[in-house]
Amino acid sequence: MSKSYIAGLTGGIGSGKTTVAKIFSSMGVPIFYADTQAANIVNTHTDIKQQIIELFGKDIYGIDGILKRKELASQLFNSENLLQQLNAIVHPRVQEVFFDFVNTATFPYVIKEAAILFESGSYKDCDTTIMVYAPEAIRIQRVMARDNRTEKEILDIIARQMNDEEKRKLAEYVIVNDNSESLILQVSKVHTSILQKLKK
Numbered sequence: 001m002s003k004s005y006i007a008g009l010t011g012g013i014g015s016g017k018t019t020v021a022k023i024f025s026s027m028g029v030p031i032f033y034a035d036t037q038a039a040n041i042v043n044t045h046t047d048i049k050q051q052i053i054e055l056f057g058k059d060i061y062g063i064d065g066i067l068k069r070k071e072l073a074s075q076l077f078n079s080e081n082l083l084q085q086l087n088a089i090v091h092p093r094v095q096e097v098f099f100d101f102v103n104t105a106t107f108p109y110v111i112k113e114a115a116i117l118f119e120s121g122s123y124k125d126c127d128t129t130i131m132v133y134a135p136e137a138i139r140i141q142r143v144m145a146r147d148n149r150t151e152k153e154i155l156d157i158i159a160r161q162m163n164d165e166e167k168r169k170l171a172e173y174v175i176v177n178d179n180s181e182s183l184i185l186q187v188s189k190v191h192t193s194i195l196q197k198l199k200k
Contacts, residue, residue: 010131011115012139015132020183041094056071139154
């Protein structure tokens with residue numbers, strides 16, 4: 001386990017957590033995108049691919065060796081047990097890659113950006129947590145424009161994620177992304193607060 005200071009960054013679908021991560025990055029903070037790493041791991045690690053095939057069947061991967069994400073999502077829908085088994089396969093490897101990342105970072109702190117930071121329990125490995133919040137109507141609008149999904153599909157995803165009130169209770173910082181206050185200003189305040197903590 002690294003002694004580097006770790007800030008976990010999360011938010012529901014369409015909240016804008018990736019945009020917030022990019023602002024932190026522009027301030028020099030190293031960002032670890034956990035979801036991107038997980039997507040890479042399930043397509044490149046032979047032993048993990050084999051375990052996923054054993055769980056979901058050989059047709060879960062295309063002939064190109066890439067995981068069929070829509071097929072996976074349909075199998076996971078309404079199956080908490082399958083989701084937990086998948087996380088048990090992928091999550092430990094993501095953690096290994098993350099701690100390698102942390103150990104090579106030279107900045108005073110790093111950010112771990114993850115959609116299921118609280119749900120997976122990985123927030124317990126963080127020294128502080130940041131939640132990006134946006135009202136549901138705005139989130140739906142953003143995702144419909146970005147991902148070509150229907151409103152029902154987005155609402156189904158939102159329903160499966162931890163609700164915002166629960167996340168607020170677990171987050172030390174909340175960044176509101178509803179176009180009412182400058183995101184850069186809010187990120188800057190959090191960034192300054194973390195750096196001041198580290199000086200103590």
